Amino acid sequence: MFVFRRVTFVLLALLLGLVVPTRAQQSSSATANLAPEAIEKGKQNFVTYACYACHGYGGQGSDVGPRIDTTRLTLQGFVNIVRKPARRMPPFRTERQISNAALAEIYAFLKSLPSPPDPKTIPLLNAN
Amino acid sequence: MHQEKGSVDRRSFLKAAATSGAAFVGSQALGAQQAEQAATAAPAQADAPTVVEITNDEKHGSDFMMDVLKPLGFEYVTINPHSDSGGLQESIINYTGNKSPELITCLHEEVAVAMAHGYFKIEGKPLAALMYSSVGLQHASMAVYSAFCDRVPVYMLLGNRVWNPDSRSVRDPAGLARDFTKWDDQPVSLEQFAASAVRAYAIAMTPPLMPVAITIDQKLQESRIPKGTTLRVPKYTPNAAPEGESGAVTEVARLLVNAEFPVLAVERAARTAAGLDYIIELAELLQAGVVDTIQRMNFPSRHPLSQDAAVLREADVVLALEQPLLSRSALKSSAKLLSISSFDLFTRSNYWHFGEYQEADLPIAADAEATLPALIEAVKRLITPDRKRTFEARRAKLAEAHQRTRERNRVLATHGWDASPLSTARIAAELWEQIKDKDWSLVSRSDGMSDWAWRLWDFKKYHHHIGQSGSLGIGYSNPAAVGAALANRKYGRLSVNLQNDGDFMFLPGTLWTAAHHQIPMLTVMHNNRMYNQEVMVVARIAAERNRDVSRCHYGNVFDKPFINYAQLAKSMGWYAEGPIDNPRELAPAIRRALAVVERGEPALLDTVTQPN
Numbered sequence: 001m002f003v004f005r006r007v008t009f010v011l012l013a014l015l016l017g018l019v020v021p022t023r024a025q026q027s028s029s030a031t032a033n034l035a036p037e038a039i040e041k042g043k044q045n046f047v048t049y050a051c052y053a054c055h056g057y058g059g060q061g062s063d064v065g066p067r068i069d070t071t072r073l074t075l076q077g078f079v080n081i082v083r084k085p086a087r088r089m090p091p092f093r094t095e096r097q098i099s100n101a102a103l104a105e106i107y108a109f110l111k112s113l114p115s116p117p118d119p120k121t122i123p124l125l126n127a128n
Numbered sequence: 129m130h131q132e133k134g135s136v137d138r139r140s141f142l143k144a145a146a147t148s149g150a151a152f153v154g155s156q157a158l159g160a161q162q163a164e165q166a167a168t169a170a171p172a173q174a175d176a177p178t179v180v181e182i183t184n185d186e187k188h189g190s191d192f193m194m195d196v197l198k199p200l201g202f203e204y205v206t207i208n209p210h211s212d213s214g215g216l217q218e219s220i221i222n223y224t225g226n227k228s229p230e231l232i233t234c235l236h237e238e239v240a241v242a243m244a245h246g247y248f249k250i251e252g253k254p255l256a257a258l259m260y261s262s263v264g265l266q267h268a269s270m271a272v273y274s275a276f277c278d279r280v281p282v283y284m285l286l287g288n289r290v291w292n293p294d295s296r297s298v299r300d301p302a303g304l305a306r307d308f309t310k311w312d313d314q315p316v317s318l319e320q321f322a323a324s325a326v327r328a329y330a331i332a333m334t335p336p337l338m339p340v341a342i343t344i345d346q347k348l349q350e351s352r353i354p355k356g357t358t359l360r361v362p363k364y365t366p367n368a369a370p371e372g373e374s375g376a377v378t379e380v381a382r383l384l385v386n387a388e389f390p391v392l393a394v395e396r397a398a399r400t401a402a403g404l405d406y407i408i409e410l411a412e413l414l415q416a417g418v419v420d421t422i423q424r425m426n427f428p429s430r431h432p433l434s435q436d437a438a439v440l441r442e443a444d445v446v447l448a449l450e451q452p453l454l455s456r457s458a459l460k461s462s463a464k465l466l467s468i469s470s471f472d473l474f475t476r477s478n479y480w481h482f483g484e485y486q487e488a489d490l491p492i493a494a495d496a497e498a499t500l501p502a503l504i505e506a507v508k509r510l511i512t513p514d515r516k517r518t519f520e521a522r523r524a525k526l527a528e529a530h531q532r533t534r535e536r537n538r539v540l541a542t543h544g545w546d547a548s549p550l551s552t553a554r555i556a557a558e559l560w561e562q563i564k565d566k567d568w569s570l571v572s573r574s575d576g577m578s579d580w581a582w583r584l585w586d587f588k589k590y591h592h593h594i595g596q597s598g599s600l601g602i603g604y605s606n607p608a609a610v611g612a613a614l615a616n617r618k619y620g621r622l623s624v625n626l627q628n629d630g631d632f633m634f635l636p637g638t639l640w641t642a643a644h645h646q647i648p649m650l651t652v653m654h655n656n657r658m659y660n661q662e663v664m665v666v667a668r669i670a671a672e673r674n675r676d677v678s679r680c681h682y683g684n685v686f687d688k689p690f691i692n693y694a695q696l697a698k699s700m701g702w703y704a705e706g707p708i709d710n711p712r713e714l715a716p717a718i719r720r721a722l723a724v725v726e727r728g729e730p731a732l733l734d735t736v737t738q739p740n
Binding site: 048049050052053054056057058059060061062063064065067069070090091092093094096097098116117118119122124125126127128 | 538539540541542543544545546547549551552557558560561564578579584586660663664667668669670671672674675676677678680681738739740
């Protein structure tokens with residue numbers, strides 16, 4: 001059974017630049033703090049581990065998976081959900097399936113994504 | 129016993145067609161009220177000449193077959209040609225002039241049947257599909273199954289050699305599809321053909337509507353009919369559709385009117401545009417929420433009473449209209465489940481399309497659309513001013529919920545708005561902007577692309593949507609869309625097909641048929657380069673087994689090489705653009721493609737999309 005190791009994650013978070021896991025971090029200045037290599041690896045992992053199949057390539061969600069591009073979870077919370085999901089999501093229980101490091105990279109990728117635009121600014125979504 | 133008879137005299141035939149055939153054209157399965165109107169409107173049917181004299185030696189069996197088939201009103205016969213039905217094919221071409229019916233050339237029998245499937249869902253009457261009884265029906269079988277599950281009549285004509293079999297003949301050709309057809313026959317005489325052909329049509333068009341098959345013997349088609357022979361063309365009059373028993377209907381009305389929070393659950397309830405109107409009327413009378421699985425254009429997408437499925441959990445009374453698979457587990461335990469469905473009036477036992485037994489408190493085995501007028505009248509009689517006030521309060525609550533859903537969808541659509549590959553919400557929104565002021569028709573499933581078309585477009589007319597596929601069989605959508613577009617053509621409607629790439633590659637030859645017969649339509653590819661549903665399935669199973677999820681793409685992805693759908697479409701005579709993966713290129717490409725469609729040609733946009 002997976003046991004979350006806080007120390008490991010703190011180290012990983014520091015390594016990846018994930019020091020301010022808040023909504024504000026999604027701004028471009030906060031994104032700049034994230035290690036670009038980690039973000040790129042996270043983007044690749046997102047495809048390799050088929051996260052995109054339900055959540056879309058940019059985490060925007062679909063009819064089968066919720067949007068996660070604006071996740072407010074901490075890294076630890078994110079890993080907890082992936083290891084022991086509550087709903088229909090398949091459980092990635094162990095590091096044999098996906099390592100903590102790979103998960104942290106995915107988290108970095110998600111945190112690097114820009115906030116979606118306000119629907120009021122998109123004319124197509126305000127037409128009849 | 130084989131009896132070869134003489135041919136039908138053309139003058140006699142034309143007289144018969146003029147007085148009787150026209151009255152049959154366009155007839156649909158009728159409720160009692162509709163049947164009464166039809167009988168009043170078309171008294172000529174009763175006097176239709178049904179006996180014709182053969183006055184020369186120039187007529188052949190297949191000519192008489194056309195004398196029988198033509199009055200049934202087939203606009204087209206979809207065909208993949210073969211030697212054993214060459215006689216009938218020649219009669220269609222030269223005896224009846226390739227007009228009503230006109231041959232539609234298909235490059236695969238599955239296309240021929242699936243086109244008929246899509247055509248019916250717009251036009252409300254069947255096409256005939258002419259194919260080889262052995263390998264032809266084998267090719268067509270999945271499409272037949274889809275039509276069966278979707279309760280759509282397809283009229284199949286199977287060429288065979290009954291009297292002089294060869295190595296490709298079949299003793300019981302329709303047996304292959306008997307698990308998913310409603311009726312079949314293999315007539316061995318022209319008299320039997322005439323009776324069976326008309327009977328097959330009547331059976332196919334009586335709810336529950338389903339495919340039928342008539343085998344046509346090669347020798348029977350090609351033999352001359354001796355002069356002096358008298359043959360009879362049976363009169364076709366539509367069956368009145370089965371209506372619910374009046375006492376049970378009154379009880380349903382009582383339960384609905386007295387309910388605190390009734391919900392209508394609709395699936396294949398609206399067979400025709402009238403059905404759509406009935407459901408709207410019933411919902412508005414009761415101010416009841418409507419939950420739609422959208423297997424038909426049952427209810428307007430933006431109607432304030434249109435609700436998410438979650439509302440079923442709040443209902444104390446649920447009326448399922450042609451939704452025989454609605455499970456009690458979707459409702460709260462104290463809820464009463466009422467059901468009106470023709471499903472139990474005919475089914476087969478081999479395929480589990482029938483699902484689990486529905487534990488309804490008041491099940492009525494009848495056609496929902498035919499029963500709705502009586503139900504509406506019963507509801508009207510029972511509504512008191514007091515109840516009406518309660519209903520109005522309910523409407524306000526439901527309208528708010530509907531508006532919240534619309535707002536939520538608007539916000540969800542923004543996620544990935546500028547993404548590449550393209551967001552399916554963006555594709556739906558860009559399309560809507562350019563079609564919303566036209567007479568449009570979505571001729572594909574709406575449950576692909578994360579339902580975005582249904583979530584963003586204003587579906588309100590019956591032809592706005594043909595519903596889903598029935599069997600979920602891959603390969604249905606492309607030819608069904610072309611069939612529906614064929615039906616839309618004479619009305620000048622803009623047919624739009626949101627086309628999954630996996631489905632598309634089963635029957636790409638469908639494109640040729642659309643180009644050859646100048647069927648205007650816009651196909652927009654949902655090109656995610658994979659069977660994404662299966663990616664998710666294998667990922668889930670691997671995860672649950674604590675195995676390597678990263679290998680879930682094996683067998684499910686077709687991205688190396690990328691299939692160039694635009695090149696493929698161009699090779700078969702379509703206007704095409706793509707691949708398009710930049711969202712900014714989408715609107716101009718749609719504009720150019722629509723200009724092509726509006727001048728009567730098919731156009732395809734290969735849009736590279738998100739998985740869902």
